Amino acid sequence: xxxxxxxxxMMILFNLAIFLSGGTLLGVGIWVKVDGESFLxxxxxxxxxxxxxxxxxxxxxxxxxxxxxxxxxxxxGAQKESKCLLMMFFSVVLIIFIAExxxxxxxxxxxxxxxxxxxGLVTPLLKEKYGNDPTFSExxxxxxxxxxxxxxNNYTDFNNSYFYDTYHGYPGQCCGIGATNPCNSTVxxxxxxxxxxxxxxxxIRTNAxxxxxxAAGIAALEIASMAVSMYLYCRxxxx
Numbered sequence: 001x002x003x004x005x006x007x008x009x010m011m012i013l014f015n016l017a018i019f020l021s022g023g024t025l026l027g028v029g030i031w032v033k034v035d036g037e038s039f040l041x042x043x044x045x046x047x048x049x050x051x052x053x054x055x056x057x058x059x060x061x062x063x064x065x066x067x068x069x070x071x072x073x074x075x076x077g078a079q080k081e082s083k084c085l086l087m088m089f090f091s092v093v094l095i096i097f098i099a100e101x102x103x104x105x106x107x108x109x110x111x112x113x114x115x116x117x118x119x120g121l122v123t124p125l126l127k128e129k130y131g132n133d134p135t136f137s138e139x140x141x142x143x144x145x146x147x148x149x150x151x152x153n154n155y156t157d158f159n160n161s162y163f164y165d166t167y168h169g170y171p172g173q174c175c176g177i178g179a180t181n182p183c184n185s186t187v188x189x190x191x192x193x194x195x196x197x198x199x200x201x202x203x204i205r206t207n208a209x210x211x212x213x214x215a216a217g218i219a220a221l222e223i224a225s226m227a228v229s230m231y232l233y234c235r236x237x238x239x
Contacts, residue, residue: 019071026064
């Protein structure tokens with residue numbers, strides 16, 4: 001087997017795995033969107049990340065769709081030896097790589113800005129839906145219990161909220177007494193339970209080495225896939 005054929009086969013197998021992974025994520029995302037409660041019952045206790053703050057379903061659907069496109073372009077382009085598809089594959093991966101680098105830089109430099117944006121987006125949802133929307137409330141109960149946090153910033157996120165107006169207090173996690181018993185502002189202020197955003201940031205910093213290794217591995221795979229696609233693209237001119 002020549003070098004070109006070997007690299008072509010590896011390109012096909014690698015992108016086939018990406019395609020199947022994308023299909024799996026897309027399917028899970030649709031499942032979460034259609035029947036989020038059953039998903040939470042199975043995987044809810046394992047959740048302790050920022051993904052519980054955003055809409056997991058849409059995130060999985062977007063990532064799955066992107067992986068499907070990348071996998072198809074790389075696999076079919078290599079199989080058919082199509083220069084057009086290989087160049088499209090290279091361009092898509094390059095755009096994603098640049099976006100990831102930009103996002104990493106923004107995350108490192110503008111953490112405070114991210115907190116401000118999240119506060120502006122998430123806090124109104126907490127005030128409106130916590131205690132009122134069962135699925136939303138369950139997600140936040142799991143988050144606050146597992147991460148040992150209260151609200152996005154602190155207990156004051158629940159001031160003038162549906163939960164506070166209904167139960168005349170704050171979620172039990174804000175006082176360290178569990179999700180079942182609301183607590184008053186005096187105890188919540190004394191306990192000073194940190195907000196989930198700060199707790200998650202601390203967890204990320206604690207595991208920065210692992211996160212950095214994963215990020216470096218993903219970046220290396222993207223660079224390698226771009227190099228292989230360009231190699232195949234250039235070799236097709238010689239055939």
